[in-house]
Amino acid sequence: MTLNIGVIGTGAIGREHMRRITQVLSGARISAVTDVNRAAAESAIAPLGLEAEIFLTGPDLIASPSVDAVLVTSFGAAHEPDVLAAVKAGKPVFCEKPLATTAQGCRNIVEAEVAGGRRLVQVGFMRRYDAGYRMLRKIIAEDGIGAPLMVHAAHRNPGVGTNYVTEMAIHDTLIHEIDVLRWLLDDDYKTVQVVYPRRSPNAHENLRDPQIVLIETAKGVRIDVEIFVNCVYGYDIQCEVVGETGLAKLPEPMSIQTRSKARLSNEILTDWKDRFIDAYDVELRDFIEAASKGTAAGPSSWDGYAAAVAADACVEAQKSGQIVPVTMPEKPAFYNF
């Protein structure tokens, strides 16, 4: 059976996912698309030669019998109503991060999913599918470096547009670390603090960049994450876990080493699309497989909610400069899988 997928939001990552579903993965096809900008929907389906129907709104697409499962790849602030509509229609839904831009928005999705009694939501935390992060998790779980004590991480983008404001360093960027480090350490967060180094002159005037987020976990691990979205030189993701007896570091992406003109060098990637290309493939393969059985796999809406609770605390910490507690309600038994 071929899974008919409807895509809501045909911008950068919507198109990437449409390409991989059409040209890389098997078991699914894009049967429908919608975008608030109709021209974006039209120009997304044309190069792929798709015969997908273009709907006016997300709810229209979700209600269509030609849609078995839904991909939400619109702006973060627009995710919640469409994910809720898909859950209420009983259709599996893959939602790009963040699941919603507030913890309350995520909580509404969690409650709708639990009320429906069936897992239907996968959140696009693709780093959990990255081979490097998976190796790191295995080493920690197998006690290869002793219990983790500290994590040093960095999330650097070459540059961002003027629509990227200070809070987005949390909701849009740090949200990846918030999720993946919780999963990596099998831990929850206790407190967060944000400190601002000297401002980069490459950041536009409404953006504080770089930022350093300091996190304390329930088990007492201390984490520092540098968020630097105008680093200029490339797209660079670093993660080093220091344990009681050793240290484990995320591997660099494979790149050819060259010796030329008296220099020894390796290329540095510049685009998230390339850095996590394999992880995006695997996460969507997981989605197609589960959605074909009427359910969802991978990072859950509870994970999306947990990340949003920590993100809300970080935004408060950005504004107050204080150490802010992270208060996580107890996980419903529904999410113990």
Ligand SMILES: NC(=O)c1ccc[n+]([C@@H]2O[C@H](COP(=O)([O-])OP(=O)(O)OC[C@H]3O[C@@H](n4cnc5c(N)ncnc54)[C@H](O)[C@@H]3O)[C@@H](O)[C@H]2O)c1
């Ligand atoms: N996992 C990752 O590494 C990753 C990478 C990039 C983007 N993202 C996430 O994916 C989402 C989209 O990001 P992007 O870079 O593709 O943005 P984008 O601006 O390129 O595309 C978003 C598209 O959604 C459309 N849109 C907005 N609101 C809509 C609505 N209510 N209904 C239908 N269409 C709507 C816009 O017109 C636009 O075409 C964001 O949540 C972002 O955080 C995740």
Ligand SMILES: O[C@H]1[C@H](O)[C@@H](O)[C@H](O)[C@@H](O)[C@H]1O
């Ligand atoms: O939406 C993007 C995407 O999630 C990237 O993975 C991240 O590095 C960027 O900071 C963010 O703006």
